[in-house]
Structures are given as structure tokens and as C-alpha cells.
Amino acid sequence: MKKELLNEKVKVSDAKLFIDGAYVDALSGDTFDTIDPATNIKLASVAKGNEHDAKRAIEAAQRTFESGIWSNMPVEERSDILCRMSDLILERVDELAYLETLDVGKPITESRGFDIPRAAQNFRFFAEMAKYVVQENYQKHNVMSYAEYGPAGVTSLIIPWNLPFMQLTWKASAALAAGNTIVVKPASYTPLSAVKLGEIANEAGLPPGVLNIITGPGSTVGTEMCTNPYVQRISFVGESNTGKTVMRNASENLTPVSLELGGKSANIVFEDADLDEAVSGSIEAIYRNQGEICLAGSRLLVQESVYDEFLEKFTNAAKNIKVGEPTDEQTDMGALVSKGHMETVDEYVKIGIAEGAKLAHGGQRVAGLDKGNFYEPTVLYDIDNKMRVAQEEIFGPVIVIIPFKTEEDAIRIANDSIYGLAGVVWTNDMRRARRVSSAVEAGLLWVNCWYIRDLRTPFGGSKASGIGREGGRHSFDFYTEAKTVTMKL
Numbered sequence: 262m263k264k265e266l267l268n269e270k271v272k273v274s275d276a277k278l279f280i281d282g283a284y285v286d287a288l289s290g291d292t293f294d295t296i297d298p299a300t301n302i303k304l305a306s307v308a309k310g311n312e313h314d315a316k317r318a319i320e321a322a323q324r325t326f327e328s329g330i331w332s333n334m335p336v337e338e339r340s341d342i343l344c345r346m347s348d349l350i351l352e353r354v355d356e357l358a359y360l361e362t363l364d365v366g367k368p369i370t371e372s373r374g375f376d377i378p379r380a381a382q383n384f385r386f387f388a389e390m391a392k393y394v395v396q397e398n399y400q401k402h403n404v405m406s407y408a409e410y411g412p413a414g415v416t417s418l419i420i421p422w423n424l425p426f427m428q429l430t431w432k433a434s435a436a437l438a439a440g441n442t443i444v445v446k447p448a449s450y451t452p453l454s455a456v457k458l459g460e461i462a463n464e465a466g467l468p469p470g471v472l473n474i475i476t477g478p479g480s481t482v483g484t485e486m487c488t489n490p491y492v493q494r495i496s497f498v499g500e501s502n503t504g505k506t507v508m509r510n511a512s513e514n515l516t517p518v519s520l521e522l523g524g525k526s527a528n529i530v531f532e533d534a535d536l537d538e539a540v541s542g543s544i545e546a547i548y549r550n551q552g553e554i555c556l557a558g559s560r561l562l563v564q565e566s567v568y569d570e571f572l573e574k575f576t577n578a579a580k581n582i583k584v585g586e587p588t589d590e591q592t593d594m595g596a597l598v599s600k601g602h603m604e605t606v607d608e609y610v611k612i613g614i615a616e617g618a619k620l621a622h623g624g625q626r627v628a629g630l631d632k633g634n635f636y637e638p639t640v641l642y643d644i645d646n647k648m649r650v651a652q653e654e655i656f657g658p659v660i661v662i663i664p665f666k667t668e669e670d671a672i673r674i675a676n677d678s679i680y681g682l683a684g685v686v687w688t689n690d691m692r693r694a695r696r697v698s699s700a701v702e703a704g705l706l707w708v709n710c711w712y713i714r715d716l717r718t719p720f721g722g723s724k725a726s727g728i729g730r731e732g733g734r735h736s737f738d739f740y741t742e743a744k745t746v747t748m749k750l
């Protein structure tokens with residue numbers, strides 16, 4: 262079934278580089294395999310680009326930018342093309358969702374219900390918004406100053422493997438709407454959906470050379486995308502340590518960076534919260550997408566007075582999660598992206614237990630599903646925030662539960678982290694909600710909910726979780742170059 266669908270819909274031979282509107286092999290002719298996380302069997306051969314291919318793509322993007330075919334196109338026309346891309350993504354939702362599920366290992370209900378529709382929404386949102394970006398114009402006596410926000414130029418987008426199509430389109434749609442030409446690199450574990458964007462672009466009428474896609478290693482392709490002098494903007498999503506390398510490399514040409522990096526977000530449950538709501542929200546915040554979400558509420562802080570009751574309810578809910586074949590409609594949690602990543606997650610659980618953590622559930626691979634990278638939803642409790650499992654990003658289905666006494670303790674523990682991506686607060690006291698959300702050091706705070714998004718809001722992290730914000734006007738700030746023109750009239 263899988264193979265047939267792959268051959269029929271995915272056309273394995275299509276997993277090539279996309280440069281100047283055409284699918285091409287890597288200059289070296291090299292390929293690499295992308296693997297199905299549910300079986301560890303090869304899914305497809307993918308062109309293995311290197312720095313020379315990246316250079317070729319950047320030069321195509323530069324030529325196209327200079328031609329003005331996209332950068333000078335009236336914004337309404339650009340917007341129409343991007344809206345067509347949005348429509349085409351929706352028309353192909355089943356195929357793209359299937360592809361994403363095969364490549365990432367995530368449940369089909371998640372790909373079809375979230376990743377792909379959100380990708381379509383990304384394109385429509387930024388295409389519409391580009392038409393209404395407010396221009397500044399000031400006057401003092403006979404002097405008028407106004408600002409032009411032109412496209413920045415060739416833009417590099419480097420994407421991780423956890424939400425591949427959603428995050429690629431989150432960046433690509435904004436960068437394109439602003440009039441840039443782009444070069445994108447998906448993660449090597451999950452290149453297949455990104456490759457499809459080339460077909461969609463051609464069908465929508467995006468001029469050749471505006472979008473270029475290079476599959477291949479970060480060390481070669483990614484490095485070129487950060488150091489090539491034609492590149493004017495770099496938007497990167499991935500681990501904090503890779504983010505440091507990106508920033509170091511970007512400094513060579515003083516290229517502006519937007520970095521969305523790792524997290525270890527505090528999810529704080531107060532005694533006055535609706536406990537059932539807090540349990541189901543916290544379950545989603547750690548186990549959705551196998552825990553492979555940067556925004557995961559991966560440090561669960563629970564007030565002592567409700568700790569035992571919460572722990573019992575949470576553990577029962579974790580036991581009820583159905584881990585299984587990602588393409589099965591009944592599956593809640595699929596496979597981890599790779600065998601190596603699953604081993605890292607398992608290693609963390611062992612480290613936690615050695616550090617003194619107690620195990621309420623999980624802590625091992627799922628019995629009977631040993632061909633794929635299936636790991637049980639795992640609950641570690643009685644955690645001290647100093648433990649490695651509380652400080653380091655595990656990026657898998659492992660919650661660490663930490664008791665706390667007072668609001669001040671909760672805030673102190675929440676902020677005792679190198680990361681500052683997100684935070685979650687469960688309480689029915691709105692004054693407390695306001696106080697705690699102000700005090701927690703993070704770019705994103707959710708109260709009595711998790712991962713509800715409004716694309717107009719600033720999105721990004723503080724501390725080691727990133728630099729800059731995207732979303733709404735913040736995306737346009739990053740993907741444009743401002744110029745102030747002052748005229749004496």
C-alpha cells in the first residue's frame with residue numbers, strides 16, 4: 262500500500278533539487294536515502310546537493326531577483342500567485358499529508374488536520390497581508406520623510422525535520438510575499454514534502470528562479486547558504502547549537518539572521534486550575550507530534566497541594582495514548598524521526614532515572630512495534646530542576662514533572678533554564694495568570710491553553726531559544742530592507 266502510493270503519488274524520481282524552475286540532479290550525481298521512521302526501510306532516493314549546488318541555486322535566485330520579475334511585480338499580482346499556491350496545497354492535502362506522515366513518522370490525522378492546512382494558511386495569510394503593509398510618511402514644515410520597505414534580496418531558509426512543510430511555508434510565504442527570491446533547505450531526514458513545493462510553484466505560475474530547493478547536508482549546503490555574499494537574509498529553525506554556527510557563519514558578510522531554536526518550556530499547573538483541563542492540555546503539550554515540537558511544555562511544574570492527584574490523572578491519560586502506525590487513522594502518536602534520535606531519547610530517560618527521577622509510565626520502546634522508532638509516552642516525576650532531564654531539550658515524548666510550593670517558586674524554577682521559547686500557565690485566577698505570564702522569561706506564553714496561534718502575533722524565543730520574531734508585521738520587518746527618503750519640498 263505504502264509503496265504503491267509512493268510510486269503513484271510521490272514519484273520517487275522527483276526527489277531532486279529544484280533550481281530555476283526545473284528539477285535537476287546534484288552536480289556530483291550523488292543521492293542519499295530518506296527512511297520511513299515506522300519501518301526503517303528506505304522511502305526514496307534524494308539528490309544530495311553540496312556547496313556547489315547551493316551556489317548554483319543562490320546565483321539563480323540572485324539573477325531572478327535582479328531581473329525584477331518578482332521583486333518589482335505589483336504586490337497584488339504577487340499576492341494572486343501566492344494565493345494560488347495556497348489553493349493548490351489545499352487541493353493536494355491528502356497527498357502532501359501522506360508524504361509528510363511517511364517521511365516524519367507523525368500521525369496522518371496530524372498531517373492532514375494541522376501541518377498541511379496550516380501551510381496553505383501561511384501562504385494565504387502573508388499573500389493577503391503584503392497588500393496592506395502600512396507605509397510610514399512624516400511631514401515637518403516643508404520636509405517630508407517616508408520609508409520604503411523593499412525586498413531584501415536572496416533569502417536562505419533552513420528548516421528542521423519536525424514540522425517540515427508547515428515551517429518551510431511559514432518562512433517561504435512571508436519571504437516571497439515581501440518580494441524576495443529564496444533558497445530553501447529541508448532537513449535531510451524529511452526532504453520529500455519540501456521537494457513538492459517546486460511543482461506547486463510552477464503550477465501556480467511563480468516565475469522560475471524565485472523559489473529554489475536544495476536537499477543535502479547542513480555542513481555543505483547549509484554553510485554555503487549562510488556564507489554566500491549574495492545572501493541578504495538567513496532564517497533558520499533548529500537546535501540552539503546549530504543556530505550558533507549559523508550566526509557565526511552569517512557574521513562573515515554581516516547577514517541578518519532570524520533564529521528559531523530549541524526550548525524546554527515550563528508548563529505550570531496551579532492548585533486553582535481546572536485540573537482535568539490542565540491534564541488534557543499538558544498531555545497534548547508534551548506528546549503531540551511525538552514530543553518533537555520546539556514549543557512543547559516539556560517541564561511540567563505542579564503545585565504541591567494538587568501534585569499527587571495531577572500525577573495520577575496525567576499518568577492515566579499518558580497510558581491511554583495510542584502509539585501506532587502513523588498512517589492509521591486511530592493513531593495518536595507515531596514514530597520518532599530516526600533510530601538514532603529514539604536512542605538519544607531512551608538515553609535521556611536512563612540518565613534521568615540514574616539522577617533520581619521516578620518513572621510512572623513508559624521508559625521503553627513500544628512492544629510489538631520493534632521495526633520502527635516507536636517509544637512509549639514517558640512520565641518522569643519527582644524531578645529536581647537541576648537534573649539534566651530538566652535542563653536539556655529531549656525533543657521526544659518524555660515529560661519531567663517538578664513539584665513546587667508557591668507562585669514565586671514556580672517563577673524561579675521556570676526561569677532557571679538557558680531556554681526561553683514558550684511557557685504555559687494553568688490557573689483560574691486571572692490576576693495570577695497576568696503576573697506569572699509577565700514574569701516567565703519566554704517569547705510565547707499560553708494561559709489555560711497551548712499552541713493556539715494567531716499568525717499576526719510575534720513568534721519566536723528569548724535567551725538560547727532564538728533571535729528575532731517572525732509573524733505578521735515582524736516577518737515583513739525581517740524580510741524587507743527599510744530605506745528612509747527625506748525630501749525638502
Ligand SMILES: NC(=O)c1ccc[n+]([C@@H]2O[C@H](COP(=O)([O-])OP(=O)(O)OC[C@H]3O[C@@H](n4cnc5c(N)ncnc54)[C@H](O)[C@@H]3O)[C@@H](O)[C@H]2O)c1
Nearest residue numbers: 420421422447448479483484499500503521522523524555
Ligand atoms: N524555535 C522554533 O520555532 C523551532 C521550531 C522547530 C524546531 N526547533 C528546534 O529544532 C531542533 C530539531 O531540529 P533538527 O534536529 O533538524 O535541528 P538541527 O539544528 O540539527 O538542523 C536544522 C537544520 O539545519 C541544518 N544544518 C545543520 N548544520 C548546519 C550548518 N552548519 N549550517 C546551516 N545549516 C545547518 C540541518 O541540515 C537542518 O536542515 C530542536 O532543537 C527544536 O527545538 C525550533
Ligand SMILES: O=C/C=C/C=C(\O)C(=O)O
Nearest residue numbers: 423428431554555556714
Ligand atoms: O516545533 C516548533 C514549532 C514551530 C511553530 C511555528 O513556526 C508556527 O506555528 O508558526
